[in-house]
Amino acid sequence: MAKVLVIGVAGEDGLYLADLDAGTIAKIPAPTKGALASADQLRASGVVITKGVNLAVTAQSTASVSGGFMDG
Template identity: 50%
Template sequence: MARVVVISIEGEDDLWVADLDSRTVQPLAAPKSGGLQTVADLRATGAVVTKGVNVAVVVKSTEAALSGHYDG
């Protein structure tokens, strides 16, 4: 099973790739074609696109997440 996630935060333009196995997060260049470009285009209109993710929340800091807090 792939353990790589493409993520972005509402209100920001950047896309990121999180590789869970290598424990890295890197910026992703804006896609020029394909399915990921379609997703990026939808996101730009305000749509929320999820597939294969069952939890995604924004927290103020790593410390908040580690202590079990998030803005819900």
């Protein structure tokens, strides 16, 4: 299983690193070179990039997730 995820939210600047073992999420500096920088540039232009993730959904709050956000 993956131990960390890099997350970018549509319409928002910046990337975040989620450490699943530690249970933390932190903003990371903008990548300036390499594959992550290329992916971030594509993402900024509207491209959706996924690798190794089979569910990702945005919600307005944690309450909406636990309150049946995906029901029905």
